[in-house]
Amino acid sequence: MGPLKKRATIVINLAVLLVVSGCSSAAKKKDAKLANIYLTAGASSLHKGNVSSAITNLKKSLEKAPKQPEALSNLGVAYFQKGRHKLAKKNLQKAIKIDKNFHDAKFNLALVYFSLKEDSLAERSFRAITAIPEYQRNFESYFYLGELYKRNGKPQKSHIAFRKSIEENEHFCPGWLRLGESHWRVGNKVESRSALEKATTGLCYPYIEGHYRLASVLVQLKNLDLARKKFKELIQRFPKSTWAKKSKGKLALLRGDF
Numbered sequence: 228m229g230p231l232k233k234r235a236t237i238v239i240n241l242a243v244l245l246v247v248s249g250c251s252s253a254a255k256k257k258d259a260k261l262a263n264i265y266l267t268a269g270a271s272s273l274h275k276g277n278v279s280s281a282i283t284n285l286k287k288s289l290e291k292a293p294k295q296p297e298a299l300s301n302l303g304v305a306y307f308q309k310g311r312h313k314l315a316k317k318n319l320q321k322a323i324k325i326d327k328n329f330h331d332a333k334f335n336l337a338l339v340y341f342s343l344k345e346d347s348l349a350e351r352s353f354r355a356i357t358a359i360p361e362y363q364r365n366f367e368s369y370f371y372l373g374e375l376y377k378r379n380g381k382p383q384k385s386h387i388a389f390r391k392s393i394e395e396n397e398h399f400c401p402g403w404l405r406l407g408e409s410h411w412r413v414g415n416k417v418e419s420r421s422a423l424e425k426a427t428t429g430l431c432y433p434y435i436e437g438h439y440r441l442a443s444v445l446v447q448l449k450n451l452d453l454a455r456k457k458f459k460e461l462i463q464r465f466p467k468s469t470w471a472k473k474s475k476g477k478l479a480l481l482r483g484d485f
Contacts, residue, residue: 262291266298273305281305296322300332307339315339330362341371349375357391366395370402377405385409393425400431404440411444420444435461439470442477455481 265288272281285302289295303318316339322332337352349371356368373388386409392402407422423444426437438461445454458474458481465471 258291262288262295262298264288265291266295266301269298269305270301273301278305278308282309294325296326296329296332299325300329300335303332303339304335307342312339312343330356330359330364334362334364334368337368338371341375346375346379366392366399366402369395370399370405373402373405373409382409382412386413398430400426400434400437403431404434404437407440407444416444416448420448435465435468435470438465439474442474446477446481451481 265284269281269284269288272278272284282302282305285298285305288298289302292298299318299322303315303322306312306318307315316336319332319336319339322329323336326332333352333356337349337356340346340349340352353368353372353375356362357365357372359365362368369388369392373385373392376382376385376388386406389402389406389409393399393406396402403422403426407419407426410416410419410422420441423437423441425431426434427441431437438457442454442457442461445451445457455478458478461468461474462471462478
């Protein structure tokens with residue numbers, strides 16, 4: 228799904244128990260139960276990457292209970308993955324119209340706008356989400372605002388957004404990476420190295436790109452011995468990664484052992 232999978236993850240809403248208000252008929256209870264079964268199956272298929280199956284099950288769920296925001300949001304995500312962008316937006320917008328407090332759908336719609344480079348709508352959507360203090364994915368909303376400002380040539384706004392991203396979640400590795408890169412661009416070398424080190428330690432240790440960027444900064448800082456060590460560590464720990472291949476090239480230029 229391109230950019231949606233790159234750093235922030237889409238929200239796939241799991242099945243919920245449907246309540247049929249004001250009606251106790253056996254037929255409607257049966258429809259609610261079937262809608263929930265299809266919703267569960269659709270969400271499971273979406274998690275597994277079986278998008279066609281997800282669409283089939285989610286449409287069946289909505290046939291039984293048309294006003295399910297969870298099913299509509301998931302269907303919007305599935306359509307986006309199929310490249311059917313208009314249907315993706317339409318279903319996400321329906322989900323939000325039914326439940327104005329359905330923040331996951333708002334987040335998914337903002338990601339769709341961002342991925343389609345509808346930047347004005349993306350900015351407005353992400354900024355609206357960050358105004359919801361209880362929403363648990365605000366760190367990613369700030370991150371995507373930073374990416375948006377970066378690609379539109381607004382480095383100061385981008386830097387602020389990346390900083391807010393890690394303030395919301397200090398363990399968000401891509402946020403530290405982008406903050407480190409942002410510091411480097413304006414000549415804050417010490418701050419850049421510090422941020423990149425945080426992008427590669429603790430819970431962020433498996434974040435391969437951070438290791439490569441840190442090693443590259445160490446080269447620029449003329450700390451060649453430590454840079455070689457970091458490139459070698461990356462190759463040994465993540466030998467099958469693209470970044471390992473790039474690290475071998477860097478080591479060759481540094482007259483390393485690979």
